[in-house]
Amino acid sequence: MDEFVTGLLAANADHAAQFDSRFDAVQDGQAPSAVTVCCSDSRVLQDAMWENTEPGQLFSCGNIGNRVIQDTASGPAVSGDVLYPIAHTGTETAIVVGHTGCGAVTAAYEDLTNGLDEPAGIEHSLGLLKPHLAPGVERLPEDLSREAAINRLVEYNVDRQIEHLRHSDDVPDAVTTIGVVYDFQDQYDGKRGEVHVINIDGEIDVDALQAAHPEIDDRIERLWEY
Template identity: 65%
Template sequence: MHQTFVELLERNAEHAQEFRSRFGDVQDSQHPAVVTVCCSDSRVLQDEMWGNDEPGRVFTCSNIGNRVVQRTEAGEAVSGDVLYPVAHTGTDTVVVVGHTGCGAVTATYDALTHGLAEPPGIDHCLGLLKPRLQAGVEALPEGVDRTEAINRLVEYNVDRQVEFLLESDEIPDATDVIGVVYDFQDVYGERRGEVHVVNVDGETDPDALREEYPDIGDRIARLWTY
């Protein structure tokens, strides 16, 4: 047995001991307040970033590139794992969580700029990002280096995912849709692991957002206003 898995089981035993009394209210149903769509990067600590240790509070989805789109026979649709809590558990807040140095955004950038290919499964995922990032790649300011380009496109991707949700008939108009970037590379400041708000219901101007949401003004930031 691989030692890493043995260690995971040991951690799980500690988890089970700590949480054994916390599932009483959610054993038969769930009504999470928020659904988060995170990138499935091992560095993105999806519940820990919110300090969440409450079962039933956050419905967490993840995939490479924090995508909210899937392809169906009828065309593009809101991904089922994102839509499920909105449609069936009364969840009325969606948070799209990008992160600095995103590998999926990097791979999409490379595919768009250099034609680099990935295995079919990864290529399928990137195929959902390419049409949304193409215009962003073309709009990048001259002189930005590769790292700067990727992190600007991280914001751009979050914006496009938020936009898709807002334009979808599957998402009720009353649903709050928020876009954020999780920073563990000191891109937005020196507080590694902090979440920065870049988009609220389609509004991306930091000054406008700070005026409307002064209580979180210090958490609103953007690298790129295009």
Template identity: 65%
Template structure:
């Protein structure tokens, strides 16, 4: 057995000791306040970035590119991973979490600009992103470097995923949809590991978001208005 796995099992034993009493209220049902859609990336610790250690609080869904889109029989629908808590547990807030330096956005950018090919499984996932990111690639400033292009497209992708949720008939109008970017590369102002609000219910203008939501005003920041 790989040492890395046995070390994880030991850490799980520590977790089990610490969490003995934290499942008492959620063993039979869950009513999470938020569904958080994050990118599958080893540097982005999904529950950890919210400071969450309480089972039943955040319903977490992860995939490369923090997508909310799923393709079924050539039709695009809201992913069941995201829709389940909205439909079945009364969750009324969805947060789409992008992150700086996103590998999925980078790979999609490469596919769109250089025709880079990936194995079929990855190609399928990127194929769900490509039609949403392609207009953003066309809008990029001429003088932006590669890293700058990717991080602008990270925001653009968050915007498109938020937009897809808002446009879906399967997501009730009273469900709030928020888009954020997690920064561990010193791209935004603030400290490493902070989340920056870039979109609230389709509004992307930072001043408008601050005016409407002064309680989060200090965390509103965008790299790119497009």
């Protein structure tokens, strides 16, 4: 057995010893307070970023590009992974978590500007991002570095995912939609690993967001108000 996998199994044994009784309250069902849609990048610690150690508290989804959109026979729709807790467990908060230096956003940017040759599965995933990112690429200021351009598109992508949630007939109006960026590259003010709120229910104006949510005004920050 691979040594790393052996280590994972040992860590899981410790986890099981600590968590045994914590599953009692969720044996027969779940009612998570929020669904989070994170990028599956290995640097994005989906539960650890919230210090979440309680089973049943968060419904965590992950994919490259933190997408809420999937293709169906009848056209684009909110992914079933994201929609399930909203439709079946009473969850009324959806959080889209982008991150600095996102590889999926980078690949979509490169494909839109220079073209890429990716395996079919990756190309399909990028194809769900590119139509929504293309207008953002066109709006980028010309004097930006490649890194700065990509991190602005990270915000733009989060905004588009929030927009899709808000415009979907499958998502009730009562659901609060929040867009954030997880920063491990010192792009925002604050410590590495902090989450910065960039969008609440479609509002992206920092001043308006801070006025409406003074309790978290120091966590509201954007790189790009386009």
